[in-house]
Amino acid sequence: MKKLISILLIVCMVVLSIITCFAVEDSDFIYLKGSDVIGKYGVTIFDEYIKFNTKTKIMYLSLDLDNEDSDAWLSQRYFMYDGYKDGMNSLTRKEQEYVTKREKLLKQSKKIVVEEGVYGIEDEYFHDLTNLEEIVLPDSLIRIDEYAFYNCSKLKSVYCKNVKEICSAAFARCKSLKSVNFPNLKKFSQFEFEIARQKFDYLLYPIHESYVGAFQECTSLEKVSCPLVQDIGAKTFYKCSKLTTINNNVLDKVKNIGHSAFFGCKSLRSIALNSVKTLSSNVDGYCDSEMQEGTFGYCTNLKSVEIYNVKTIGDGTFYGCTNLSKINRNNVLTSVRYIGKYAFANCKSLKTITAYATKVDSGYWNYYKKGYLKKWRDAKVGTYLPDTFGGYAGKKYCGAFQNCTNLRTVNLPNIREIRSTTFNNCTKLTKVNIPENTQKIWNSAFYNCTSLRTFTIPKGTYLISARAFAKCRNLKTINIKSNNFSIIGLNAFKMIGKKPTFNCPKKKVKTYKKLIKPHSPSDSKFVGKFK
Secondary structure (H helix, E strand, O other), X not given: OHHHHHHHHHHHHHHHHHHHHHEEEOOOEEEEEHHHOEOOOOOEOOOEEEEEEOOOOEEEEEEOOOOOOOOOEEOOHHHHOOOHHHHHHHOOHHHHHHHHHHHHHHHHOOEEEEOOOOOEEOOOOOOOXXXXXXXXXXXXXXXXXXOOOOXXXXXXXXXXXXXXXXOOOOOOOOOOOOEEEXXXXXXXXXXXXXXXXXHOOOOOOOOOOOOOOOOOOOOXXXXXXXXXOOEEOOOOOOOOOOOOEEHHHEOOOOOEEOOOOOOOOOOOOEEEOOOOOEEOOOOOOOOOOOOOOOOOOOOOOOOEEEOOOOOEEOOOOOOOOOOOOEEOOOOEXXXXXXXXXXXXXXXXXXOEEEEOOOEEOEEEEEEEOOOHHHXXXXXXXXXXXXXXXXXXXXXXXXXXXXXXXXXXEEEOOXXXXXXXXXXXXXXXXXXXXXXXXXOEEOOOOOOOOOOOOEEEEOOOOOEEOOOOOOOOOOOOEEEEOXXXXXXXXXXXXXXXXXXXXXXXXXXXXXXXXXXXXXXXXXXXXXXXXXX
């Protein structure tokens, strides 16, 4: 009997020691003291204190700042253990029990209060908490890491007074989030894919995604306040379809903006970026749409933009901005030196443009079958986009101003060549001003510009490529001032206006008639008009 009693006492003492080590419960509260959980190396790897109200589902989180190993971060440092690739298997039984209990309480939490003294939240710390509605962050907090609140689908608002940096995917897919306020924020970080590939080797909950922005796909987000922000990383507000206001839409302090930062922000009506020099497109080419996704692509209600110091407008920057009608003052792009492929394609409200760019580009983008990218994201973490899914579908060609169906006047005083399909299907285009030293007009450059009635080929032009003016059905007067015109592509002037007149240099009439006649209407006239 005495032996039995002794055994029972020992069992009770063991159970009591485990409970007091990391959890104490009463009728209303559960307490977890992670700093008392000693691991196999004789040190604690959990700095936090947790107090959880079982009735209100409110969690209070603080750190053991007296612990000499504490770095004042809410962290999941057990992933960094030797043998971290084994995840939970690398932990002791007590550590595993603590993690299980902690994760269970986090999943139940409707509100989390992070106490003062915490200055950082590490990767994925609060991710996928689908019951979380409110988060209270301390004034001491200065950084929020990748995926920290990823997919907290019921979270409605966020305020943090002194946070300086928010990393990529920190609040991505928080689909109930309506407003955020960060009065001292300086930077929305860009996702560094190569660094992430290394992290994915040991993160317990790896997110199968590349280039996820801080607030990507927060589809209820309407208002953002971050008046001191200078850097907006790639995809920061990607597909935030209800976003209407960010710092009253005047971002004069912003110096750098990543690719696709506002792609798909369909409610945004105006934006001013007067310190930004480059508007870039998706650098990896792996996109959710059928094109590289530019900074403001598919912002379908965007009407006015100020970009006075921008020098580079990258591929697809304003693609599909169907209501865009005002860029800077009088639509003059004084500083711009490069306009990328399909940069303004499908901007159907744009009526006039003057650009001092030396190059206006055009070209292909890759596109993929539906569901292809999802399969890739669900595949092994850290792999590059392969062709093994059979999803690659082909390429599409698009010019910088293609399908700008209300564009009437274009001034390009520094351009040397008009690239392929640049003004393809600009059906209301009537006036094009290009300099005397323009050398080439490439294939389909003005294809189906049905309102174009007259066009002057400058003195420096020697090449007009295939279908360059084909289907310009009202084009009747072509002034050729060049004495060096020597190359013409197939059907360059086919299906233009009836009885068109080609006004040529007097000494070149016979030569140009022989050169152009096979690629123009049979009733074309050739007249010697210029010296």
